[in-house]
Amino acid sequence: xxGPPLWVVERPGSRVHLFGETVGLRAGDEWLTDELRAAxxxxxxxxxxxxxxxxxxxxxxxxYALAGEPLSARLPAGDHARLDAAxxxxxxxxxxxxGLNPWVAGQVLESAFRAGAGxxxxxxxxxxxxxxxxxxxxxxxxxxxxxxxxxxxxxxxGPEVELDYLRSTLDxxxxxxxxxxxxxxxWLTGDLSVTEAQNRALQQGYPRLHQRLLVERNQAWVPxxxxxxxxxxxxxxxxxxxxxxxxxNIVDLLARAGLPARRIDARP
Numbered sequence: 353x354x355g356p357p358l359w360v361v362e363r364p365g366s367r368v369h370l371f372g373e374t375v376g377l378r379a380g381d382e383w384l385t386d387e388l389r390a391a392x393x394x395x396x397x398x399x400x401x402x403x404x405x406x407x408x409x410x411x412x413x414x415x416y417a418l419a420g421e422p423l424s425a426r427l428p429a430g431d432h433a434r435l436d437a438a439x440x441x442x443x444x445x446x447x448x449x450x451g452l453n454p455w456v457a458g459q460v461l462e463s464a465f466r467a468g469a470g471x472x473x474x475x476x477x478x479x480x481x482x483x484x485x486x487x488x489x490x491x492x493x494x495x496x497x498x499x500x501x502x503x504x505x506x507x508x509x510g511p512e513v514e515l516d517y518l519r520s521t522l523d524x525x526x527x528x529x530x531x532x533x534x535x536x537x538x539w540l541t542g543d544l545s546v547t548e549a550q551n552r553a554l555q556q557g558y559p560r561l562h563q564r565l566l567v568e569r570n571q572a573w574v575p576x577x578x579x580x581x582x583x584x585x586x587x588x589x590x591x592x593x594x595x596x597x598x599x600x601n602i603v604d605l606l607a608r609a610g611l612p613a614r615r616i617d618a619r620p
Contacts, residue, residue: 354542354617361613372593373477374539376532395588398485416503438525458521469529516561551598
């Protein structure tokens, strides 16, 4: 049975590996193959979305987290009950969210949801891949730059899209951990259908958020990957699995740009 897909796009003398991570891995989940390990450690550079250790440690979050008006005043009446139910379901007092911007409230609920589902970030793909790169002395760069750039990206979503971000989080919390477990089980076998279905649901339910969160960022990856291919050697790109599945994913956009990617199904 194949494992999570590893994509390769090449030019003479240059290669970029693309790998999409998942959220919700547990201790004992086997996915880090020898082939994947070699792809990382043989690279001259690792690119990923953001440095999550920096994000969790920076004092900048407080600057961007606090809102100018109560969260309840920004939410339509129909969302109040959903927010209270989601918060209560993951052990968060809704009152503690009142002073936060919607995207920050969404992050708080997402974090509590994962913790309640028993997800340990220490088993994450990003942790393992970045650890391999560091131990091999490979430079690591981030799509969204430093923590300030990450927070400014979220803050720049705009009022309506920011609310959609929170609403999409409420949807995930309401589904419970079973959907996340289903996604992980499919990912471990190289099956992208669950992620593709989730992308379609996001596009249908929150088209503006889908455009900003996935499509625009996927489009921005194409010239970055082209630049990596302009240099000799191998590079490794790690992104969320949603960026490599569904409509306007990075692999499809690369093909349209004349850079077809080859899928490698490494067995765990």
